[in-house]
Amino acid sequence: MARILAAVWPIVKGCITGGVFGITIADWSASYVTLHGASMHPTFDPQQAERALVDKRCLHRYHFSRGDVVVFRSPRDHRELVVKRLIALPGDWIQIPEKQEIQQIPQGRCWVEGDNAATSFDSRSYGPVPMGLLRGRVTHIIWPPHRIGRVDRKMPEGRIVPL
Amino acid sequence: MRTYSHLWSTTKRSAMAFVIGVSISDRWANFTWVTGESMYPTFTAANSFWGGDFVLAEKRCLEQCKFSHGDVILFKCPSNHKEMLVKRLIGLPGEKIQLPGSLNPTKIPEGHCWVEGDNSTRSWDSRAFGPIPLGLVQGRVTHIIWPPSRIGRLERKMHEGRISPD
Numbered sequence: 001m002a003r004i005l006a007a008v009w010p011i012v013k014g015c016i017t018g019g020v021f022g023i024t025i026a027d028w029s030a031s032y033v034t035l036h037g038a039s040m041h042p043t044f045d046p047q048q049a050e051r052a053l054v055d056k057r058c059l060h061r062y063h064f065s066r067g068d069v070v071v072f073r074s075p076r077d078h079r080e081l082v083v084k085r086l087i088a089l090p091g092d093w094i095q096i097p098e099k100q101e102i103q104q105i106p107q108g109r110c111w112v113e114g115d116n117a118a119t120s121f122d123s124r125s126y127g128p129v130p131m132g133l134l135r136g137r138v139t140h141i142i143w144p145p146h147r148i149g150r151v152d153r154k155m156p157e158g159r160i161v162p163l
Numbered sequence: 164m165r166t167y168s169h170l171w172s173t174t175k176r177s178a179m180a181f182v183i184g185v186s187i188s189d190r191w192a193n194f195t196w197v198t199g200e201s202m203y204p205t206f207t208a209a210n211s212f213w214g215g216d217f218v219l220a221e222k223r224c225l226e227q228c229k230f231s232h233g234d235v236i237l238f239k240c241p242s243n244h245k246e247m248l249v250k251r252l253i254g255l256p257g258e259k260i261q262l263p264g265s266l267n268p269t270k271i272p273e274g275h276c277w278v279e280g281d282n283s284t285r286s287w288d289s290r291a292f293g294p295i296p297l298g299l300v301q302g303r304v305t306h307i308i309w310p311p312s313r314i315g316r317l318e319r320k321m322h323e324g325r326i327s328p329d
Contacts, residue, residue, distance in 0.1 A: 017179065024182045027189045062244060073298030076274040108242035132239030133298045 029057050032142060033071055035083060039114035039121065043069065043151065044083075044141070051143035052083070052151065054136035062131060064089065067155035069138040070112065075126055083138060084112040084122050085154070090131070093161040098124065102161050108132070115154075192221045194308065195237060197249050201280035201287065205235065205317065206249075206307070217309035218249075218317075220302035230255065230297075232326070233319040235304040236278065241295050249304060250278035250288050251320070256297070259327045262290065268327040274298070281320075 025031075031054050038046035054071050058064060064086055074080040088094045088111035093104050097117075105111055109128035114120025123129060141147050187193075197206050198215035206216040220237045224230065230252055240246040254260045254277035259268035271277050275294035280286025289295065307313050 020179070020182050020186060023186050023190075027186065073296070074274065075296040075298065076272075078274055078297035078300070106242060108240065108244055130239070130241040130296065130299060131244035132241065133296060134244075 027056070030055055031136070033081060033083065033138070038119045039116055040069070040083060040085070041116040041119075043085075043115050043154075045147065048144060050141055050147060052138045053140040053142050055139045056136040058137050059134065062134075064110070064131075064134070064137065065153060066092075066160065067153040069151050070134055071136045071138060072112070072129060072133045073135060075129055075133060081135060082112075084114050084120070087111045087113050087123070087156070087159055095159055095161055096124065110134075113156075189222075191223055192219060193302070194218070195220055195247070195249075195304075197304075200285045201282055202235070202249060202251070203282040203285070205251075205281050205320075207313065216307055216313070218304045219306040219308055220304050222302045224303045225300065230276070230300070230303070231319060233321040235317055236300050237302040237304060238278070238295060239299045239301060241292055241299060247301065248278075248288075250280050250286070253277045253279050253289070253322065253325055254294075261325055261327050276300075279322075 032051050033054055035044045035050045035052060036046075044050050044052070064070065066086060066089060068086045069083060070086045071081055071083050074082045088105050090105050090107050090109055092111070093102050094111050095102055105128050108131050110131055111123045111128050113122045113124065117124075138151050140150055195218055196215045197218055206218075230236065232252060232255065234252045235249060236252050237247055237249050240248050254271050256271055256273050256275055258277075259270050260277050261268050271294050274297055276297055277289045277294050279288045279290065283290075304317055306316055
């Protein structure tokens, strides 16, 4: 019995170490999400369940830029993670296409929209999102193999009103 | 050579302990200082020598999203993501809440909750910034650890008559 235990112990120890380090990395630096829905077409293809790499290091200091693709907890349902493009940061003035008006983003909030405006449920319906809900930044598509590549920072023209 | 291997095993152990500690504080429970007067008389130490209460906040409730009325919760401030606030949970999604100043009850939207401090005259809470998304909640305060005279469980306490029945 003792001999079996001695033989198995290094394997068990290795698994535990691996698991603990894996959890820490997933919490602090990077993890992945599976993408569903057509709201971010053409950045992500809705035909297949694509997986994307999420960078979480930007959360420590909130290094986000306009045009980043971000992951955040839905303000409507806290169990759901949503992927959208960050359009405006706190203090920016933004032009809302449907309403023909200019709105200032309050402190500590940001404006998010899907690339596919027609099917996206985003800040245009629920307003600016608190920055505290952000959970990371999507940097790469990692699955399926033929779609592997960087996700670019892209900014729609003329949305931010310079003052 | 022996000191080297000794040093290596110590390093390995402390790295492991550090990583386990970080994971526990991220996922299960962590400690926080609570300062300010908004939660008086639940947290009383703000004006004392210590300058605040040291509390234990559990995070397991986040995964199952089990919150009840009267829980003391820890959440990120909706207008400043670097700041954490501690308040009492008053209303859950879908409920109607009676505000002291107005006649009509306010309905809390889906995925949001209503938080207020126990010391309503000195508290900056949902009455000022409205209902907050549940996604901002970071944990539930369960125990006071410091000051020693007040060590113990935190009770769930509900204000009567705030939630209007439909």
